[in-house]
Amino acid sequence: MNPVLVEIKQTRQIDDAYSQLVEALNRANAHLGILVTLDRVPTERRRVGPLQVVTQVSVSDLEDDPDHLVKLLTEARNLAVHG
Helix, strand or coil: CCCEEEEEECHHHHHHHHHHHHHHHHHHCCCEEEEEECCCCCCEEEEEECCEEEEEEEHHHHHHCCCHHHHHHHHHHHHHHHC
16 A cells, blocks of 8 residues: 655645645555645545545644554555455
8 A cells, every 4th residue: 555645735725635636646556645734624534546545634633643644544544445
């Protein structure tokens, strides 16, 4: 499931960021992407293609709990593989 692609955007640019990240996943033949937002937003995961998942998380959530990233990547991988 490597590499994991990362996109960092302000919340108002989220829709464009998802599109850019999905395009990058396709070009890189990658499976997992993380969209990091500068504003606090709810964490969510989206299945964006076969075996492809983008997880959205805020910088504040990552700062508050650094181990959260491992959990998010594990959940995204499981969603990509098992649905």
